[in-house]
Amino acid sequence: MLRGWVIVLASFAYLGGTRFERVERFLIRAGLRILLAWHVTWFLYTQLRNGELVRPLYVFISAATIVGFVSGAVGILLMRRRIGRLPPARALVAWLAIFVWYAAMARDPRALFWVQIAHALQYLAFPVRVEMNRTSRAVSASPYRVALHMAGYGAILLAVSVAVAQLVPMSAMGVVGNMFGEEPGRAAPILLLMFINIHHYFTDGVIWKISNAEVRRDLFAHVPRANAAPRDADTVSREQARDPQSRKSAAARR
Secondary structure, eight states: HHHHHHHHHHHHHHHHHHOOHHHHHHHHHHHHHHHHHHHHHHHHHHHSGGGGGHHHHHHHHHHHHHEEEEHHHHHHHHHHHHHHOOOOOOHHHHHHHHHHHHHHHOOOGGGHHHHHHHHHHHTTTHHHHHHHHHHHHTTTTTTTHHHHHHHHHHHHHHHHEEEEEEEEHIIHHHHHHHTTTTOOOHHHHHHHHHHHHHHHHHHHHOOOOSHHHHHHHHHHHSSSGGGGGOOHHHHHHHHHHHHHHHHHHHHHOO
């Protein structure tokens, strides 16, 4: 969820008319990386047959999450000092939500089920917005056509979700369950969750890059200044590194 949260924070900050500077972004990411380490140790502690083997590490990383929270808070306060106001409420809620969700998981591992659903619902706003913007372009911004398309889009997502919920725990997992000596009902949730997380990680890494001009255009097309999305020096350097022509142009300007 780390990459997803960086995208969420950056996007909401941009929609609020600002952006995170390098130091602010580093501090917030540092806090999220500590949460990532906690998630790994939490998984080992709750899933290993002898979780006590990793308990000292789990306790240590759990205490370090306080440092992660403070690190992120300092990054946010630095932004407030720079621009004279806090980041948009949507960005703050997204940042705080992950700490609340992990606290719920620490209290009861079964909370992971609801955390995954909450994360998916929050993240759904991004593909929905992209689909709306693309549809608006394609149908000359007709509100009726856009609403009709999005209704079909939602119906397809719902139908696929119901199909997966009905088929995966039953026949589709019967073979897998037999292979691993597990009942289908036990194997399905584990394997389905693993698939979702692996798929989510790689699609995040490939699709959602705010530094990509095409992604910015599709995601922020409804915002008047979408084509002038903020780009710091780090972003420009990465784009030039990927594009030899950009490097030549930059050298010529110098």
